[in-house]
Amino acid sequence: MNSAINRQFRLKYRPEHRVTRDHFDFVEEPLPQPGPGQALLRNLYLSLDPTNRIWMSDMEQYMPPVQLGDVMRGSGIAQVIASQDPHYQVGDLVMGLIGWQDYTMTDQALRYAPLPKGLPLDLPTVLGVLGPTGLTAYFGLLEVGQPKSGETVVISAAAGAVGSIVGQIAQLKGCRAVGITGSSEKCAWLTGELGFAAAVNHRDLGWKDQLKQACPNGVDINFENVGGEILDTVSSLLKLRARIVLCGLISAYNNGHSMASRADLVPILMKRARIEGFIVLDFAERFAEAQAELGQWLIAGKLKHRETIVEGLEHVPEAFNKLFDGDKIGKLMVKIADPQ
Amino acid sequence: MNSAINRQFRLKYRPEHRVTRDHFDFVEEPLPQPGPGQALLRNLYLSLDPTNRIWMSDMEQYMPPVQLGDVMRGSGIAQVIASQDPHYQVGDLVMGLIGWQDYTMTDQALRYAPLPKGLPLDLPTVLGVLGPTGLTAYFGLLEVGQPKSGETVVISAAAGAVGSIVGQIAQLKGCRAVGITGSSEKCAWLTGELGFAAAVNHRDLGWKDQLKQACPNGVDINFENVGGEILDTVSSLLKLRARIVLCGLISAYNNGHSMASRADLVPILMKRARIEGFIVLDFAERFAEAQAELGQWLIAGKLKHRETIVEGLEHVPEAFNKLFDGDKIGKLMVKIADPQ
Numbered sequence: 001m002n003s004a005i006n007r008q009f010r011l012k013y014r015p016e017h018r019v020t021r022d023h024f025d026f027v028e029e030p031l032p033q034p035g036p037g038q039a040l041l042r043n044l045y046l047s048l049d050p051t052n053r054i055w056m057s058d059m060e061q062y063m064p065p066v067q068l069g070d071v072m073r074g075s076g077i078a079q080v081i082a083s084q085d086p087h088y089q090v091g092d093l094v095m096g097l098i099g100w101q102d103y104t105m106t107d108q109a110l111r112y113a114p115l116p117k118g119l120p121l122d123l124p125t126v127l128g129v130l131g132p133t134g135l136t137a138y139f140g141l142l143e144v145g146q147p148k149s150g151e152t153v154v155i156s157a158a159a160g161a162v163g164s165i166v167g168q169i170a171q172l173k174g175c176r177a178v179g180i181t182g183s184s185e186k187c188a189w190l191t192g193e194l195g196f197a198a199a200v201n202h203r204d205l206g207w208k209d210q211l212k213q214a215c216p217n218g219v220d221i222n223f224e225n226v227g228g229e230i231l232d233t234v235s236s237l238l239k240l241r242a243r244i245v246l247c248g249l250i251s252a253y254n255n256g257h258s259m260a261s262r263a264d265l266v267p268i269l270m271k272r273a274r275i276e277g278f279i280v281l282d283f284a285e286r287f288a289e290a291q292a293e294l295g296q297w298l299i300a301g302k303l304k305h306r307e308t309i310v311e312g313l314e315h316v317p318e319a320f321n322k323l324f325d326g327d328k329i330g331k332l333m334v335k336i337a338d339p340q
Numbered sequence: 341m342n343s344a345i346n347r348q349f350r351l352k353y354r355p356e357h358r359v360t361r362d363h364f365d366f367v368e369e370p371l372p373q374p375g376p377g378q379a380l381l382r383n384l385y386l387s388l389d390p391t392n393r394i395w396m397s398d399m400e401q402y403m404p405p406v407q408l409g410d411v412m413r414g415s416g417i418a419q420v421i422a423s424q425d426p427h428y429q430v431g432d433l434v435m436g437l438i439g440w441q442d443y444t445m446t447d448q449a450l451r452y453a454p455l456p457k458g459l460p461l462d463l464p465t466v467l468g469v470l471g472p473t474g475l476t477a478y479f480g481l482l483e484v485g486q487p488k489s490g491e492t493v494v495i496s497a498a499a500g501a502v503g504s505i506v507g508q509i510a511q512l513k514g515c516r517a518v519g520i521t522g523s524s525e526k527c528a529w530l531t532g533e534l535g536f537a538a539a540v541n542h543r544d545l546g547w548k549d550q551l552k553q554a555c556p557n558g559v560d561i562n563f564e565n566v567g568g569e570i571l572d573t574v575s576s577l578l579k580l581r582a583r584i585v586l587c588g589l590i591s592a593y594n595n596g597h598s599m600a601s602r603a604d605l606v607p608i609l610m611k612r613a614r615i616e617g618f619i620v621l622d623f624a625e626r627f628a629e630a631q632a633e634l635g636q637w638l639i640a641g642k643l644k645h646r647e648t649i650v651e652g653l654e655h656v657p658e659a660f661n662k663l664f665d666g667d668k669i670g671k672l673m674v675k676i677a678d679p680q
Contacts, residue, residue, distance in 0.1 A: 062610050227605060236400075246609050262602035265567060269586050269617040270402050277609040 006031050007313055008071045009100035015056055017254045018324070021317040023056070024072065024100075031103060039088035041078035041104040041112070045127050046313070046334040048320050049075065049161070050225075053253040062279045072100040077115070077127050079339050088112070093123070093339065095131055100316050102336060113287070119295045123339070124307040128161055128331030129298055130291045136247060136280040137165035138290045141223060142173075144278045145245045149174030151220035154211070154237075156230045158199060159186035160323075161331035162247060165294075166223045167196045168303050175221070178214045180207075180230060182326040189329065193304050208233050218242075227251045227261040235267040244268075246277040254324055306330030346371050347653055349412045349440035355396055357594045358664070361657040363396070364412065364440075371443055379428035381418035381444040381452070385467050386653070386674045388660050389415065389501070390565075393593040402619045412440040417455070417467050419679050428452070433463070433679065435471055440656050442676060453627070459635045463679070464647045468501055468671030469638055470631045476587060476620040477505035478630045481563060482513075484618045485585045489514030491560035494551070494577075496570050498539060499526035500663075501671035502587060505634075506563045507536045508643050515561075518554045520547075520570060522666040529669065533644050548573050558582075567591045567601040575607040584608075584615040594664055646670030 009024040034040045055073050058065045066073050076098040080088045085106060088094070096112035098104040106112060115126055128134060140162075147153060153170040155163045158179025167177035167190065179190040179199040187199035198214035200207045211233060218239035224231055227249035235244075252261035268275060283290070297303040308328035310319040313336045322328040349364040374380045395413050398405045406413050416438040420428045425446060428434070436452035438444045446452060455466055468474060480502075487493060493510040495503045498519025507517035507530065519530040519539040527539035538554035540547045551573060558579035564571055567589035575584075592601035608615060623630070637643040648668035650659040653676045662668040 059606075060610060062612075231605075246605060249605055249609060252606065259606055260604040261606055263605050264600040265571075265586060265589055265603050265615065265617075266399075266592065266599055266601055268615060269589060269619075270400060272402075272617045272619055272622060274617075275605065275608060275615040277605070277612045277614075279609075279612055282612060 004031050005029065006101055006103045008102075009316060011056060011066050011068055011070060011072050014058060014068070014257070015254075016256050019053065019056065019317060019320055024317060026314070032105060034082050034084045034105060036084050037108060039080050039083035039085045039106045041094065041098065041106065042081045042340075043076055043078045043098045043102055043104055043313075043336045044093075044339055045123055046074050046076040046098065046100065046316065046336055047127055047131060047133070048316070048323060048332045048334065049133065050248055050250045050253060050323050052320070053323075054259075057257065057259060059257070059259055062281070073097055074100050075132050076333075076336075077123050077131075078104055078112070081340070091340070095127070100313070102313055116288075116291050116295055119299065121295070121298060124309060124331070124333060125298065125305060127333060128307055129165060129303060129305050130294055132280055133161035133331060134165050134294050135283070135287055135290055137162045137169060138294060139280060139283040139286070140245045140247050140278055141166050141169050141221075143283065144276050145221045145223065145243050147173050147175050147221055152176045152178060152215050152217060153221040153223060154178045154180065154215065154219050154234050155223045155225070156180045156234070157225035157248070157250065158190055158196070159329050160225065163223065163225055164190070164194060164305065164330055165303065168194055170221075171195050171197070172297065172302060178211070180211065180226075180234075186329060189306070202230060212237060221245065223247060225250060227263065231263050235264060235273075238267050238271045238273050240271050242271055242273040244273065244275040246275055250324065308332045310334045312336075344371050345369065346441055346443045348442075349656060351396060351406050351408055351410060351412050354398060354408070354597070355594075356596050359393065359396065359657060359660055364657060366654070372445060374422050374424045374445060376424050377448060379420050379423035379425045379446045381434065381438065381446065382421045382680075383416055383418045383438045383442055383444055383653075383676045384679055385463055386414050386416040386438065386440065386656065386676055387467055387471060387473070388656070388663060388672045388674065389473065390588055390590045390593060390663050392660070393663075394599075397597065397599060399597070399599055402621070413437055414440050415472050416673075416676075417463050417471075418444055418452070421680070431680070435467070440653070442653055456628075456631050456635055459639065461635070461638060464649060464671070464673060465638065465645060467673060468647055469505060469643060469645050470634055472620055473501035473671060474505050474634055475623070475627055475630055477502045477509060478634060479620055479623040479626070480585045480587050480618055481506050481509050481561075483623065484616050485561045485563065485583050487513050487515050487561055492516045492518060492555050492557060493561040493563060494518045494520065494555065494559045494574050495563045495565070496520045496574070497565035497588070497590065498530055498536070499669050500565065503563065503565055504530070504534060504645065504670055505643065508534055510561075511535050511537070512637065512642060518551070520551065520566075520574075526669060529646070542570060552577060561585065563587060565590060567603065571603050575604060575613075578607050578611045578613050580611055582611055582613040584613065586615055586617040590664065648672045650674045652676075
């Protein structure tokens with residue numbers, strides 16, 4: 001070990017709006033040694049995801065909120081550096097809930113999954129495409145959205161970690177992917193490298209007309225990450241029996257304790273459409289199957305990806321806001337340490 | 341024929357808010373004789389339904405809007421009084437789109453269905469329970485909601501034509517029906533004669549707590565007719581993978597040309613719930629099957645019902661507002677004439 005201390009961001013106050021460093025205590029704890037049935041992990045890459053913002057609030061949610069005083073929860077990749085648990089061997093690379101800290105002590109209640117073996121992929125790629133965000137894209141589009149060849153799939157936050165994968169899987173399945181994103185640079189990435197059929201910048205004055213023109217036959221599937229005006233605009237273009245895959249509502253996450261994100265249901269009624277919420281954890285039994293297929297696509301060059309990597313655990317709170325500022329492209333993560 | 345004239349309400353202006361008589365021309369036309377392939381119907385009972393209000397607007401909707409100058413569209417029961425169409429015999433009783441008028445000339449594009457035969461039921465019962473509203477209740481709950489025995493089904497506008505049937509079918513299928521309605525008299529009807537497990541009056545100050553107490557294990561299915569605050573309140577009680585059967589959004593129908601009804605999607609996301617819009621016309625192929633089962637339940641005394649019947653075509657515009665004022669119970673209809 002390089003260090004005998006474990007730096008940790010512990011949740012101090014629940015943010016109502018934008019997250020700041022002041023919402024956390026940045027503490028240093030002595031590094032414990034694993035007891036029987038435990039393993040000690042060195043955290044390497046921490047994933048930053050919009051859903052982390054939900055965990056900071058005490059609203060009713062799909063997992064228990066992070067308790068005040070606890071280490072902030074986060075997914076990532078780590079390496080086993082000491083083990084008294086036969087499931088983990090020193091040197092193993094694993095993925096799971098590591099938290100905003102330098103080291104993680106494993107907990108019997110949480111399973112840390114070994115990284116998929118035999119794939120010639122670097123760790124950021126594995127975390128982004130084979131981790132929670134890639135899996136969210138995979139199951140959300142294929143299981144909840146049920147895309148059929150020839151359909152038009154509109155994706156909001158399309159240049160994000162989830163959206164960029166959703167659009168490419170849609171294209172692989174014979175659909176037309178249309179992305180909504182927040183800059184012309186991101187639009188160019190989507191329609192260029194990623195092969196989206198079209199992309200519109202919601203900061204352009206005429207974006208609603210552009211979206212309509214990009215969907216001349218209407219929208220079969222909306223993969224929704226944002227909510228608010230963006231969702232209502234897509235809803236106005238829904239086809240009969242369209243499906244809205246409700247993955248996230250990021251436009252509401254910094255809007256105070258009583259987080260709410262309202263959407264017009266009149267088009268849902270008129271078009272006999274469906275809105276369905278989902279959480280990737282519901283598909284945990286099938287993660288390995290999905291990772292195998294995503295891995296194949298990656299190796300075949302069919303899934304392009306980009307990462308925005310911030311160096312240093314100490315920068316996590318500021319890095320986190322890049323999710324809300326649109327100030328990054330692809331998958332956002334923090335590099336904490338190199339593997340040994 | 342008693343009269344050689346046909347009185348008609350023709351749409352003159354599109355209402356933005358509440359409907360008044362001034363939105364129509366009440367005209368008298370000479371009664372035409374049917375040509376080849378036509379039949380003339382005397383209208384007997386006109387159904388008044390919230391969805392009529394949508395037809396008066398020119399928003400994008402599930403059928404073409406009623407055009408300015410045209411007879412206002414409406415469902416009802418009529419009797420064939422002259423026919424040059426072999427499908428219709430003089431004296432036949434039929435159900436279909438008759439319009440706000442004394443007589444209807446059949447149109448090849450519209451099918452008027454013969455009333456179910458051999459059922460000892462009066463015409464208002466047939467129109468209410470075996471007509472569009474009863475069919476809406478049947479297909480919405482059973483096909484879209486997919487109720488399972490033991491589940492809790494919450495119904496808004498529960499003492500209305502659709503809601504009162506939904507709750508009784510839910511109970512017949514082994515579910516707990518919980519109604520939301522607008523008076524203590526209606527609550528008493530729901531839990532008394534109709535056998536709902538519970539009913540709450542949304543005009544009571546404490547109705548949200550009452551609803552929560554009436555659903556101690558949460559809500560599996562919400563049959564939604566209203567929208568707005570009522571829907572958001574039910575959404576806060578949804579169980580994991582709950583279904584919202586989106587049948588209507590009556591709270592928005594008088595809210596101006598750009599009708600919108602916003603609902604909070606955060607609980608939909610957190611509970612992995614589903615909102616699905618539907619229109620009864622999508623099930624037209626199966627109406628006879630549903631009418632047979634509804635008819636059996638009626639004859640066996642398992643479906644109770646009430647009608648609010650206004651006498652006289654001339655009163656239709658004022659009668660129509662009873663749908664929005666809560667000023668009626670059960671199925672609202674206007675009696676135009678007696679059968680011969």
